[in-house]
Structure formats: C-alpha cells, structure tokens
Amino acid sequence: MKVLDTEFARDFIRMCNDGWTFGWHEANGGNASYRMRPEEVAEVRTGFRTRPWVRIEAEIPTLAGEFFLITAAGSHFRNITHDPKRTLGIIEIDRTGTCWRECWGFKDGTHPTSELMSHLINHEVRKAATHGTSRVIYHCHPASLAAMTCVVPHDSAVFTRTLWAQLAECALICREGVEVIGWEVPGSVDLAIESAKAMEHTSVVIWPHHGLFVAADDMDEAFGKAHAVEKAADIFCKAHACGLPGVSQITDQDLVRFSREYDLGLARRNVYAKPYGGAERPKASSARDAANDRPATVPMEEILRLPGAFSLPVASSAAQVVEPEVAPTPSQPQPEPTPLQSRPEPMPVQPQPEPAPMPTQPQPESASVPVQPMFEQPAFEQPQPQPAQPQSMQPNMQPQPHTASTQPAGAQPAYRFYPKARSRTS
Numbered sequence: 001m002k003v004l005d006t007e008f009a010r011d012f013i014r015m016c017n018d019g020w021t022f023g024w025h026e027a028n029g030g031n032a033s034y035r036m037r038p039e040e041v042a043e044v045r046t047g048f049r050t051r052p053w054v055r056i057e058a059e060i061p062t063l064a065g066e067f068f069l070i071t072a073a074g075s076h077f078r079n080i081t082h083d084p085k086r087t088l089g090i091i092e093i094d095r096t097g098t099c100w101r102e103c104w105g106f107k108d109g110t111h112p113t114s115e116l117m118s119h120l121i122n123h124e125v126r127k128a129a130t131h132g133t134s135r136v137i138y139h140c141h142p143a144s145l146a147a148m149t150c151v152v153p154h155d156s157a158v159f160t161r162t163l164w165a166q167l168a169e170c171a172l173i174c175r176e177g178v179e180v181i182g183w184e185v186p187g188s189v190d191l192a193i194e195s196a197k198a199m200e201h202t203s204v205v206i207w208p209h210h211g212l213f214v215a216a217d218d219m220d221e222a223f224g225k226a227h228a229v230e231k232a233a234d235i236f237c238k239a240h241a242c243g244l245p246g247v248s249q250i251t252d253q254d255l256v257r258f259s260r261e262y263d264l265g266l267a268r269r270n271v272y273a274k275p276y277g278g279a280e281r282p283k284a285s286s287a288r289d290a291a292n293d294r295p296a297t298v299p300m301e302e303i304l305r306l307p308g309a310f311s312l313p314v315a316s317s318a319a320q321v322v323e324p325e326v327a328p329t330p331s332q333p334q335p336e337p338t339p340l341q342s343r344p345e346p347m348p349v350q351p352q353p354e355p356a357p358m359p360t361q362p363q364p365e366s367a368s369v370p371v372q373p374m375f376e377q378p379a380f381e382q383p384q385p386q387p388a389q390p391q392s393m394q395p396n397m398q399p400q401p402h403t404a405s406t407q408p409a410g411a412q413p414a415y416r417f418y419p420k421a422r423s424r425t426s
C-alpha cells in the first residue's frame, strides 16, 4: 500500500491542514509527528528507500526500531495537502535508539523538522507515561494562547485555572492541566529537555510567546486538545478586551462538582489556584451563596448600570435571578493547595451519599445539581511522595542510567543526552 493511501497518513495530513485553516501555522510555523503502529509500517515498507543513519543528540532506547511520520523542516502547513511527499517524511530509529534515517518522503532534499529532538524525546516520555498509547505530537502557534502568555503569570497552576475558568470543556479535555515552561530557543535541546520534564506530568505544554506542544493517542485527540486550550485562551482574551468588569467565571466549587460528577480527577493545586484577572467574588447576597461559597448573583440593576450593558427589561430579567433560599450552613475552610507533586493516576471517585432533600420551594432548571457540602470527598488525586528528578534531564551531563520516574519499572522513558549536545539537528 502507498503511504498516502493509508488512514494514518490521511488523518495526519488532515490534522495539519486543519491547523493551517485555523491560523495556527504562519509561514513554516509548527510541526507534527506520528509514531506508526507495527502493522502500519508493514503495510507500507515495501515502498521505503533508506538514507544514511544520522546520529541523534540523545539516546532514546525505548523508541528503538520505531517509525515516525513527521513534518519536514521549513515546510509550510498550507502546502502539506498539496505536496505531502516534500513537506512530510517517514524516519526510522535504529535498534540502539541513537540514530535515525529517512525512509520515505522528504522529496527535493528536505529533512525532518528542526524540533526533531523535542518530538523524539517527548514521544519517549509520553509512551512511558501512557503505557504505549500516546502516538502523536503536535506543535502549533495559536495566537490567543500566545497573547495569554503575555499577561498571565507563567505559573502552571494559575495558567491552568485561568483556562478552566473560561470554558468548561477545557477542564474536561485538558483535565491534567497544562504546564508552562520558560522561554527557550526554538529547536534547541533545552526546549526539548524542558518540554520532556513537563510531559512527565501532562500532555499539554505551553511554550510562552511561541506555541502549544501537545501529545495524544491519535490525531483527533491532539487537535481537540489544542483546540480546547486555544478556545479557552480566546475567550479569556475577548472577555478582557471588551473592557467590562468581570462578573462571572467557573468557580472552585463548580470545578469540584464537575470533577466529581465526571470523574475527572482534577488536581487540587489547579482547582484552588486563583484564576488570573478573574471576577472578584462579590459579597454573598443570599444564604445559599454564603453556604456554598459561590459567587453571589450580581443584581441585574447593577449589571444594567455597566457601560455598554444591554438594556434588558428589568422585570423579566429580575425574574431570572431569583434564587431559592436554603438554610445557611457554616462555611467550610478552603483546603490549602498541595505543593507541586508528581501526578499519579487519578483516584477513582468515592460514591457520594444521596443529597439531603431540598426545601420545597420551586427549583429553577439550572439548579438541578443538589446543594451539598463541597469538601467532604472531593474527586481529587491523592498526593504522593515526590520522586527525585531524573538525572537524565540535566543538559550537558555525562550519560548515566535514568534514575527515577513516576512510571512502573520497565516503562520509564530512558532518554539521555550526550555531553555538550547543543546544536540543532536540521
């Protein structure tokens, strides 16, 4: 079978083209790679022609013998559907995990992306972290996310919480949260190393003033994660650009309920981080608000006084903000966020007791979620002892065995760098 007739190649090209049509790939910006399944390699390898082996600047033993479909350095995503054999290629990793060679595509002398190191090392990390299910790495340059990195502090928990505050879907799709790393030179080994450290904890890494680096099991998931994060960032930018004061956002307690009801395992440190630039929580105006520590409803008259507010008829809008009163309960202390931990698998959610029956006042439809104490059994992961940082992540060090990981023995990423490995691969 021809490479371009396969489902994986067609899917890969569609992901790249979707990124182009979304405006995430100016000029030659962005790159992507897919770790092929053995049966996919078998289907197409008769059409391979091999080139000389090239030394990698790192050892990636757990990727030995793997094949990757990958974008070419300098290729414009807008050209991928039109000229896939020049803008894409397949590379093979040798049996020692120290060399690669081209075996398909890269027509007219093109070569793999300048971010090859980031792709290979991070494939290794994600392969271990997901017990082999992760296959795609997708890097794009979405504008709203880059804009957000200009104004939101580069603290991963704050950044995650700010994204989650905008759009519920973002917490669902990106439940492990994002990691924001420091600015690094594009295509550098340092960028690969910093991304790999972050990818031990999450599949979504933010490169400030540059872009998004996402790992996923398939192309739909990779594009979906990038889309959800960029959409939340876009909402953040639009909401702040309109110049009106914020009056609402997804609260900590909303996230606790969401995590519990969908078994999301949202990490405590992300849920309780303060969203940046969010609405200040207005003073509780009802017993229910006080009991649940939810943002009080802002009186409609107050909203209507805001500059640029819609002039809704006050009578009908006032009817929408009536909240049922419930008996006040003592407010609960907010748990301290846990310090940064290596993330274990999310804990299963404890079955929740049936909520106490509500008072008999008529309930608005949106209040179908019962009122209950919020902090009894949150569906969070439990903190685990912090493992030592793997030595292998230090740049310019002598090669030595990988020492620690959150993964079970045998599944660890084992990449390590050669001393003074600094130059780009292409």
Ligand code: 2HA
Residues within 6 Å of the ligand: 028, 029, 030, 031, 114, 115, 139, 186, 187
């Ligand atoms: O130009 O996006 O990060 C390709 C890139 C480098």
Ligand code: ZN
Residues within 6 Å of the ligand: 029, 030, 031, 139, 140, 141, 186, 210, 211
């Ligand atoms: Zn880039």
